[in-house]
Amino acid sequence: MSSRSEIKIDARLEQAKSLVKALENGDGGLAEGLINELAEMSQNEMFQEVGKITRRLHDSMNQFGLDARISELADKDIPDAKERLNYVITMTDQAAHATLTAVEELLPVAEGLNDRSNKLLEQWGRFQQREMPYEEFRNVSKEIAGFFEYSASTSEIISKKLTEILMAQGYQDITGQIIRRVIQLVQDVETNMVELIRLSGGMNEGDQKKQNEPELAGPVVPTLATGDSVQSQDDVDDLLSSLGF
Amino acid sequence: MKILVVDDFSTMRRIIKNLLRELGFNNIDEADDGQTALPKLQAGGIDFLVTDWNMPGMTGIDLLKAVRADPALANLPVLLVTAEAKREQIVEAAQAGVNGYVIKPFTAQTLAEKIEKIFERVDG
Numbered sequence: 001m002s003s004r005s006e007i008k009i010d011a012r013l014e015q016a017k018s019l020v021k022a023l024e025n026g027d028g029g030l031a032e033g034l035i036n037e038l039a040e041m042s043q044n045e046m047f048q049e050v051g052k053i054t055r056r057l058h059d060s061m062n063q064f065g066l067d068a069r070i071s072e073l074a075d076k077d078i079p080d081a082k083e084r085l086n087y088v089i090t091m092t093d094q095a096a097h098a099t100l101t102a103v104e105e106l107l108p109v110a111e112g113l114n115d116r117s118n119k120l121l122e123q124w125g126r127f128q129q130r131e132m133p134y135e136e137f138r139n140v141s142k143e144i145a146g147f148f149e150y151s152a153s154t155s156e157i158i159s160k161k162l163t164e165i166l167m168a169q170g171y172q173d174i175t176g177q178i179i180r181r182v183i184q185l186v187q188d189v190e191t192n193m194v195e196l197i198r199l200s201g202g203m204n205e206g207d208q209k210k211q212n213e214p215e216l217a218g219p220v221v222p223t224l225a226t227g228d229s230v231q232s233q234d235d236v237d238d239l240l241s242s243l244g245f
Numbered sequence: 246m247k248i249l250v251v252d253d254f255s256t257m258r259r260i261i262k263n264l265l266r267e268l269g270f271n272n273i274d275e276a277d278d279g280q281t282a283l284p285k286l287q288a289g290g291i292d293f294l295v296t297d298w299n300m301p302g303m304t305g306i307d308l309l310k311a312v313r314a315d316p317a318l319a320n321l322p323v324l325l326v327t328a329e330a331k332r333e334q335i336v337e338a339a340q341a342g343v344n345g346y347v348i349k350p351f352t353a354q355t356l357a358e359k360i361e362k363i364f365e366r367v368d369g
Binding site: 170176 | 252256264349352
């Protein structure tokens with residue numbers, strides 16, 4: 001590096017001397033050409049530097065598997081997550097409708113049961129007060145027998161509908177599992193973004209990346225927060241804005 | 246007949262408990278993963294294990310393997326009720342000695358059938 005920069009300095013010195021000579025001799029054309037050459041030289045150096053930085057970033061990304069991971073996230077994982085979340089909407093929708101349907105079917109059943117038992121209760125009261133003619137009692141006694149059958153079949157309907165409501169709640173487990181996975185993905189995206197920003201900021205390229213933290217690290221729990229991971233979206237936003245994003 | 250229901254989602258535990266009650270099983274204990282389930286099983290008195298697969302701490306498959314490896318529990322009937330639907334996983338569970346495998350979401354009838362089958366085989 002030092003010998004290279006010595007060569008550069010020598011070359012510039014030569015050109016500078018020629019420039020002075022050209023100016024002293026009043027050769028404006030030659031002087032202008034030399035000035036342009038000098039400018040070009042430093043421009044080329046700048047482009048070379050930009051090129052080097054770009055290559056270094058690219059290499060670092062490859063080295064940390066970032067390039068591949070980010071492509072994978074964009075191509076597969078994020079579309080997958082959208083699918084998963086859409087499925088969550090579908091499942092919660094189905095569960096809510098199944099529950100509402102069962103409730104709508106149960107309400108009139110409960111109402112009917114209530115009406116019939118109230119009517120019988122009134123008749124039974126009159127019978128106990130001995131206010132009921134025998135003929136009416138015979139009818140009421142038939143009604144009571146019918147009511148027993150009705151109440152047996154009604155409770156069957158009620159328990160069937162209640163089981164439907166019970167089963168519909170299974171969505172909470174399934175959607176919970178799906179959402180957990182999406183939360184993991186969001187965390188993965190955060191980590192990769194932070195790593196990318198760190199690399200493009202040219203900070204501590206040689207740092208040991210913590211390889212393979214547990215696959216299922218799961219969502220960051222504030223009380224278990226460690227210093228080396230971002231804790232919230234705010235942290236990511238702050239980091240991004242501090243880097244000019 | 247005492248049954249242990251293991252799932253990390255309390256809603257699913259309640260669903261399974263209620264279905265078991267409808268089937269006439271009233272003596273039911275619960276655990277939220279393999280780690281809490283295993284000591285309960287080892288303490289004895291449990292006749293049937295219903296467990297989820299994907300749980301933090303100790304998974305259902307590891308719980309199943311631990312049960313089969315324990316001479317006192319080796320013959321305990323185990324039913325997996327899980328959203329894990331990959332072929333290789335079902336094969337793994339079978340090789341580990343599961344007695345039944347129910348995929349979530351499931352119906353009340355499916356659960357009843359699988360439980361019935363398990364007890365037919367165990368009794369016969």
